[in-house]
Amino acid sequence: MNAQTNAQANARVAVRGDEESYDVLVVGGGAAGLSAALSLARARRRVAVVDDGSPRNAPAEGVHGFLSRDGMPPRHLLAAGRAEVTGYGGELINDRVTAVEPGFAARLASGRTLRARRLLVATGLRDELPEVPGLRERFGRDVLHCPYCHGHEVAGRALGVLGTQPLSAHQALLISQWSPDVTYFPGGPGGSAPTEEERARLAARGVRIAEGEVTGLALGEDGRLRGVRLAGDRLVPREALFVAPRFVPNDALLVALGCERNAEGWAVADPSGRTTAPGVWVAGNTADARAQVVTAASQGVAAAAALNQDLLEEDVTAALTAPAR
Numbered sequence: 001m002n003a004q005t006n007a008q009a010n011a012r013v014a015v016r017g018d019e020e021s022y023d024v025l026v027v028g029g030g031a032a033g034l035s036a037a038l039s040l041a042r043a044r045r046r047v048a049v050v051d052d053g054s055p056r057n058a059p060a061e062g063v064h065g066f067l068s069r070d071g072m073p074p075r076h077l078l079a080a081g082r083a084e085v086t087g088y089g090g091e092l093i094n095d096r097v098t099a100v101e102p103g104f105a106a107r108l109a110s111g112r113t114l115r116a117r118r119l120l121v122a123t124g125l126r127d128e129l130p131e132v133p134g135l136r137e138r139f140g141r142d143v144l145h146c147p148y149c150h151g152h153e154v155a156g157r158a159l160g161v162l163g164t165q166p167l168s169a170h171q172a173l174l175i176s177q178w179s180p181d182v183t184y185f186p187g188g189p190g191g192s193a194p195t196e197e198e199r200a201r202l203a204a205r206g207v208r209i210a211e212g213e214v215t216g217l218a219l220g221e222d223g224r225l226r227g228v229r230l231a232g233d234r235l236v237p238r239e240a241l242f243v244a245p246r247f248v249p250n251d252a253l254l255v256a257l258g259c260e261r262n263a264e265g266w267a268v269a270d271p272s273g274r275t276t277a278p279g280v281w282v283a284g285n286t287a288d289a290r291a292q293v294v295t296a297a298s299q300g301v302a303a304a305a306a307l308n309q310d311l312l313e314e315d316v317t318a319a320l321t322a323p324a325r
Contacts, residue, residue, distance in 0.1 A: 022046045024307055025106055025116035026099045027253060030055055031120035031293045032284030034081035035300030036307070041088035043308045048091040048114060050106070055284070056124050057293070059140030064149050066148055066294040077293070100253055104279065117314070118279050118307050121253050122300065125285040127245035129162050130189040134217030134225075135243065142225040142240045143217075149292060151178040159183070160228055160238040161207075162214065163191030168244060169198040175242050176205040183236055187213040188243075210236050217241070247289040254282060272306035273299060281307055 024040050029051025040047040055074060062071040069077060082092055096109040106114045128136050135143055144150040158287045161172040163186035172184040184207050186194055192203065194209060202209060212230040220226045221240045227237040251267055260276040262269040266287055273281040283303045284296035291299060
């Protein structure tokens with residue numbers, strides 16, 4: 001069966017009054033959600049993806065570390081994924097899920113109601129940044145957080161690391177892998193003076209320490225980062241600055257459905273993404289802060305396989321107990 005015929009077969013969606021019914025409803029259309037939807041659609045499951053079109057990595061110039069897709073702009077990756085999902089009959093809905101009732105009946109911001117047998121939440125996370133003037137405006141451009149995602153693109157330049165937590169000194173050591181010109185700014189919000197051991201380790205890697213409170217970023221007329229401002233109107237020229245945000249999962253739907261969280265505040269799930277709430281799966285950054293795009297995509301595929309198996313067991317049981325005709 002070709003993709004077009006398959007799409008037509010999968011597009012048959014049962015309707016109950018004003019409710020549309022699917023096998024799986026995927027909330028979130030990033031790499032995790034779309035990968036799951038693609039696998040489910042290829043398995044001839046009725047699947048819908050609800051996404052409001054505001055991906056976390058929108059400011060980034062390219063996706064990196066994704067074999068065969070390295071450097072592709074995030075919007076192009078998502079566009080390709082959407083086309084693949086719809087090519088197999090999956091439905092994409094530009095909307096936002098406001099609530100999900102057990103069962104599952106999903107209410108959308110538009111007033112539409114969707115019903116599904118299973119739910120996959122792939123709503124990602126949000127980055128809470130320190131309150132430093134200029135930081136938010138440049139985040140994802142020349143204010144960065146992941147050296148494995150963006151380090152190569154700024155390699156060899158004048159780099160900085162903003163101290164905001166106990167592990168910031170270690171982050172400065174890590175960034176020195178990409179450039180011999182690294183300055184550590186321990187005076188960021190939540191930062192602290194390096195210990196003697198940290199100073200020795202930073203010095204061993206050639207990382208300089210710029211003492212003093214960080215008061216803001218200096219931006220050029222083109223909007224790009226020029227440097228980091230310190231108390232006393234001191235300016236340390238830098239071309240890129242690394243910072244560790246506080247990662248906060250977008251898990252309100254999971255919490256409302258009774259999914260347990262671990263001690264760190266993240267959804268409890270097995271390796272396939274199955275949560276403690278019956279019929280609810282999770283994939284990507286919603287449960288894994290460290291998941292890069294390629295990791296999230298892999299988690300979406302794993303969740304899809306588990307979801308399909310769970311649905312199959314239900315289908316077999318229903319067939320065994322159905323009245324004889």
